[in-house]
Amino acid sequence: MHLALIGYGSIGKRIVAWLADHPVQQLTIMVRSGAIGQTLGDPALAQAAKAAQVTDDIGTLMEGKPDLVVECAGQAVVAAHGPVILTAGLDLVVVSVGALADNDLRQRLAAASEAGRAELILPPGAIGGLDLLSTLALAGDVQVTYRGTKPPQAWRGTPAEDLCDLSYLRQPTTFFDDSARDAARLYPKNANVAATLALAAGSFDRTRVQLIADPDATGNAHSFDVRSPAGSFSMQIESSPSADNAKTSVTTAFSVISEIIRKRAALAE
Numbered sequence: 001m002h003l004a005l006i007g008y009g010s011i012g013k014r015i016v017a018w019l020a021d022h023p024v025q026q027l028t029i030m031v032r033s034g035a036i037g038q039t040l041g042d043p044a045l046a047q048a049a050k051a052a053q054v055t056d057d058i059g060t061l062m063e064g065k066p067d068l069v070v071e072c073a074g075q076a077v078v079a080a081h082g083p084v085i086l087t088a089g090l091d092l093v094v095v096s097v098g099a100l101a102d103n104d105l106r107q108r109l110a111a112a113s114e115a116g117r118a119e120l121i122l123p124p125g126a127i128g129g130l131d132l133l134s135t136l137a138l139a140g141d142v143q144v145t146y147r148g149t150k151p152p153q154a155w156r157g158t159p160a161e162d163l164c165d166l167s168y169l170r171q172p173t174t175f176f177d178d179s180a181r182d183a184a185r186l187y188p189k190n191a192n193v194a195a196t197l198a199l200a201a202g203s204f205d206r207t208r209v210q211l212i213a214d215p216d217a218t219g220n221a222h223s224f225d226v227r228s229p230a231g232s233f234s235m236q237i238e239s240s241p242s243a244d245n246a247k248t249s250v251t252t253a254f255s256v257i258s259e260i261i262r263k264r265a266a267l268a269e
């Protein structure tokens, strides 16, 4: 298998660490300009693949015709490169699902997927329960309320800094209570799961999102309630944060790894 990663942060590194015990034939990693040398120097690469290359150029990544491209970099990367990757016929896992809150980009990705006969794969990421949510959405009139609770440091560098004093919180503080569309737009590094739920529910505007900073939280908690005439359920997930990115639940990388395993099995058939 030839695997390509765009982004080598907490998720990319976790995937490469897993590859040490499940190496691929070929690995291509796309990083930002300036990070090539440092990434090439990472000893984890040698164990992850028989041949590894690092580039900052999307053309170089695509030329190698990887069997699977994984975006684990950010919403801007989905917008800049997602359509061209799919049009070229390359299957693409998008982790920065919040990018799909942009209706125009969502349509362009769908059209590119069709034109290139390539699969756009949206992993569950840091949450679960999407199968039942999709089922209830089909039955109609589904209402979703999601609550994302993280320690104050996970909200640094976001608009939460202007809405509450993250350094001096004494109790759990809800600083955002609005639609999944606005959550994905305003908190691109923290609210991808809200977008994932909205896609399963069939509406970014009717999916309600509450974001909470909790000084006593030791990890990232995701909880949501689904109510519909056909059935209702609630889910509560307590996740460990990634060691090198408090915003990202460690489960997310394993959700992507599941997609890599699925692709590898399909190639072996």
Ligand SMILES: NC(=O)C1=CN([C@@H]2O[C@H](COP(=O)(O)OP(=O)(O)OC[C@H]3O[C@@H](n4cnc5c(N)ncnc54)[C@H](O)[C@@H]3O)[C@@H](O)[C@H]2O)C=CC1
Binding pocket: 006, 007, 008, 009, 010, 011, 012, 030, 031, 032, 072, 073, 074, 075, 077, 095, 096, 097, 123, 124, 125, 126, 127, 188, 189, 190, 192, 193, 196, 242, 244, 245, 247, 248, 249, 252
């Ligand atoms: N779907 C889900 O449930 C979840 C999605 N995410 C999202 O996944 C993405 C990755 O998460 P992490 O690895 O934790 O983030 P991170 O910040 O640790 O790593 C992202 C890496 O991508 C690199 N990058 C950014 N733009 C790039 C470009 N144009 N070309 C190459 N590299 C580029 C950055 O330099 C950084 O090294 C983020 O957008 C995050 O919000 C995170 C958690 C859950």
Ligand SMILES: O=C([O-])CC(=O)C(=O)O
Binding pocket: 126, 188, 189, 190, 191, 192, 193, 194, 220, 239, 247, 248, 249, 250, 252
């Ligand atoms: O990993 C998490 O805890 C969720 C997250 O950051 C996101 O949805 O963007």
